Amino acid sequence: EPEVTQTPSHQVTQMGQEVILRCVPISNHLYFYWYRQILGQKVEFLVSFYNNEISEKSEIFDDQFSVERPDGSNFTLKIRSTKLEDSAMYFCASSRGQGALDTQYFGPGTRLTVL
Amino acid sequence: QKEVEQDPGPLSVPEGAIVSLNCTYSNSAFQYFMWYRQYSRKGPELLMYTYSSGNKEDGRFTAQVDKSSKYISLFIRDSQPSDSATYLCAMKGGGSQGNLIFGKGTKLSVKP
Numbered sequence: 001e002p003e004v005t006q007t008p009s010h011q012v013t014q015m016g017q018e019v020i021l022r023c024v025p026i027s028n029h030l031y032f033y034w035y036r037q038i039l040g041q042k043v044e045f046l047v048s049f050y051n052n053e054i055s056e057k058s059e060i061f062d063d064q065f066s067v068e069r070p071d072g073s074n075f076t077l078k079i080r081s082t083k084l085e086d087s088a089m090y091f092c093a094s095s096r097g098q099g100a101l102d103t104q105y106f107g108p109g110t111r112l113t114v115l
Numbered sequence: 116q117k118e119v120e121q122d123p124g125p126l127s128v129p130e131g132a133i134v135s136l137n138c139t140y141s142n143s144a145f146q147y148f149m150w151y152r153q154y155s156r157k158g159p160e161l162l163m164y165t166y167s168s169g170n171k172e173d174g175r176f177t178a179q180v181d182k183s184s185k186y187i188s189l190f191i192r193d194s195q196p197s198d199s200a201t202y203l204c205a206m207k208g209g210g211s212q213g214n215l216i217f218g219k220g221t222k223l224s225v226k227p
Contacts, residue, residue, distance in 0.1 A: 106158035
């Protein structure tokens with residue numbers, strides 16, 4: 001069964017450093033998403049991406065964040081200058097569409113720890 | 116007022132019990148409702164997906180939506196220790212909105 005994969009599973013970085021989180025969505029999916037989950041908190045939407053551009057973003061997704069689909073398979077989330085409060089699980093998801101029956105499938109997540 | 120409210124538990128039940136998990140929401144624009152299961156340090160896994168008021172059954176799981184009360188439920192019959200996980204409700208609006216709004220999740224433990 002196809003699945004969303006994410007690398008690395010755990011990333012430790014120093015405050016102020018740039019990090020890139022990588023995702024390989026399900027191959028025939030067209031919509032891609034990033035969510036984050038701070039320990040003990042809700043899963044929160046960050047951004048959705050379709051046709052090589054951002055389609056929606058939340059207020060969390062500020063200028064420190066960017067997304068890219070550098071090739072036909074990868075989808076990345078970059079945080080330019082990490083802060084302590086960026087420590088969280090970051091989940092990538094993908095869906096075929098955004099219609100009534102299009103569900104989002106989540107990857108296993110990348111645990112980001114900012115020291 | 117928070118958009119989606121979900122009792123975080125923890126909820127502990129004996130094996131074989133019927134489990135009832137619930138969420139309330141405030142935004143009447145939500146049209147589609149999902150339940151995800153999340154094991155520790157894993158990504159959410161879709162369990163059930165509904166978009167109308169009423170019940171939907173899949174094996175031991177039943178999802179119930181009451182749009183008039185803005186209330187959704189997930190029932191698990193004959194619960195098993197392997198059902199021990201955190202259960203997240205999620206919902207989204209209609210139209211082109213794709214982002215999911217999640218509840219905080221209810222941690223369920225089924226004791227053998």
